[in-house]
Amino acid sequence: MRRLLPAPETPASPTGPDVDLDAAYAYPTEVVDAGRAWVRANMVASLDGAAQAGDGLSAGLSSPGDKRIFGVLRALADVVLVGASTVRNEGYRPPRPNPAYAPAREAAGRPPVPVIAIVSRSLELDFSAPLFTEAVVPTVVLTGPDADPDRLARARKVADVVVAGEPGTQGADPGAALDALAARGWTRILTEGGPYLLGQLVAEGRLDELCLTIGPLLLGGAATRITNGGAPEVPQSMNLHTLLEEDGFLFARYVRSLAGPAAG
Ligand SMILES: NC(=O)c1ccc[n+]([C@@H]2O[C@H](COP(=O)([O-])OP(=O)(O)OC[C@H]3O[C@@H](n4cnc5c(N)ncnc54)[C@H](OP(=O)(O)O)[C@@H]3O)[C@@H](O)[C@H]2O)c1
Incomplete structure (x- = not known):
């Protein structure tokens, strides 16, 4: 896996150390240590925006890199919030x-x-x-x-x-x-969706961060997006904090309010 943003000072070496995922996905300590919730979502989508593969599940959209990040995000979280x-x-x-x-x-x-x-x-x-x-x-x-x-x-x-x-x-x-x-x-809240639950968190303005894997697949069809339901009164803009890549999959970390290094 290589880091695209923030741009590394030296190009990644094929034999060099991998990206430090713990650092890349660290929760903002000034928020969580002060007893305030930080709500992070981890989702995967195809290149054309599908949140489910043809079998209705998300596994067909995933990759080894996505699974590693999935594990790290769980390991860093206090609680995994998920729809039934x-x-x-x-x-x-x-x-x-x-x-x-x-x-x-x-x-x-x-x-x-x-x-x-x-x-x-x-x-x-x-x-x-x-x-x-x-x-x-x-x-x-x-x-x-x-x-x-x-x-x-x-x-x-x-x-x-x-x-x-x-x-x-x-x-x-x-x-x-x-x-x-x-x-x-x-306070370290990780939601793994699904789209119906995530849509409500977005509509209520409660989502602080989106970790989105984009897989290099075009599925077509009418699969739902990663949010499905209500909408906030005003669209919520997010800052790109980190962008990683492996095997054509992109791993984007978007946050709000904290100006991420990639957003400069
Ligand atoms: N691409 C991805 O990253 C990703 C991530 C997660 C899931 N998925 C896919 O999405 C599919 C399911 O997603 P989904 O959007 O249909 O469902 P979902 O959000 O996982 O779950 C919806 C269910 O959660 C419960 N729920 C949600 N909001 C509630 C509220 N405010 N109060 C009480 N209960 C509430 C209800 O359960 P009850 O029916 O029990 O009342 C509701 O039917 C899965 O098949 C999965 O493969 C994709």
Whole structure:
């Protein structure tokens, strides 16, 4: 993998050290250490903007480099926020401690793995699955005040359940859900989508950063984009912080408000 932006001082050598992904994707410490949430999304899209390959899943858009970054972003995060459809479709499993990161996390008083936090209104989740029964840190379920009481009781037996939103809210209030995570000290928030959930975070102006892999594929068709749903009142502009490349795949890190080195 090579860094395109910020432009390296010396050209990358084929035998030289790889890009320092921990440094490239470090959370802004001035935000997260002050107890404020930083919401980062990690998504992959084809060259023509599809967020799903022909089988409806995202794996067909990925690459080895994308998977390495996926692992690093998880290892740096306190919590992985994900929509229930992605959990169901992609068969989410509980994260396992990564030996390259778990000791440092624990030395810093953090759990060895990030918490998985699932947003679901229906609570139609398989509560007997390893994601709930074998999680190193109990999986969180974020739902709304209109959740079915029987399913809510079932969820509470195996998960850390948060009801986010005032009575009358349909499903979870996305902003209240993020605030509930930050209130637990989980300020490094990574969302892995899907597009419906990410669309709400964008519409509410709560997305601070987008890590976007662009794969060199033209899929055509009518697949959804990486956001699918509402829109913010004013389009949100982002600054390009870092751009990496491997095998024709581009790995862009866009942030808002922090002027990234690439944005100059
Ligand atoms: N390209 C990528 O990077 C990428 C990333 C992730 C996923 N994907 C793909 O996208 C597909 C799924 O995406 P999607 O957009 O259909 O779904 P999604 O955002 O993963 O999940 C939607 C579901 O999340 C729950 N949800 C979302 N917002 C909620 C709220 N405010 N309150 C309560 N529940 C809420 C609901 O679950 P209930 O139905 O349980 O109520 C809703 O049906 C997957 O097949 C996956 O392959 C692609």
